[in-house]
Amino acid sequence: MLKVSVFQFYDPSRSESQLGARVPWKQALDAPGAFQMTHLRALMESRPFLTRIPSLSSVHYEQVWRHSYVLATRDLAADGRTSTTMMLYFTNPREVTIETGCIGGKRLRCWWYDPRTGKAGAPFEVDNPGSLDIATPTKVHEEDWVLVIDDAAAGYAAPGVRKGADA
Secondary structure, eight states: OOOBOSTTOOOTTTOOOSSOOOBOHHHHTTSHHHHHHHHHHHHHHTSOOTTEEEOGGGBOGGGOBTTBOEEEEEEOOTTSSOBSEEEEEESSOOEEEEEOTTBOSSEEEEEEEETTTTEEOOOEEEEOOSEEEEEOSOOOTTOOEEEEEEEGGGOOOSTTOOTTSOO
C-alpha cells in the first residue's frame, strides 16, 4: 500500500521521508482519503455527536486482531446509561459479536455506511437481542465499513444525511 501523508510535509527536494511517506505532501492533498473526509463529517453530524463516547467493550476483544480492528462509539442519553445509536468502524472485512444492550429500544435499525462514497445501504431491522453477530458486507481486504445501529424508535434518517437535509 502506498503511504500517503500530509502531516510531515514530505518534500523530496528538501529531505528524505522520516516516517515512510512516498508521496509529496502537495500531491497527497488530492488523495482519495482527503475528499472522503466530507463523508466522515456528514456521518458524524447525522447522529448525536456531542454526547458520543467510546464503547470498545461493545465488541468482543478476542475477535479484534492487529491491523484488523473494530472501533465502537455510542451516544450517551440523558439518563447516563442508555444510548440511541452506535457506530462501529471496521478497518477490514470480518465477523464480530456486538453487545447492543446499551441501546434501550426493543428494535434495532442497522445500516452499512460506505466511507469511500458516503452512501448508506438499505437498512435492516432486528429485535434487540442484547448482542448481534454480524459480518461486513464485502470481503475485500483493506475495504473499510461503518455499521450504524440505531434504536428504531429514534427515527434517525440514513447515516450521512444531516438533520433537516433532503434524504
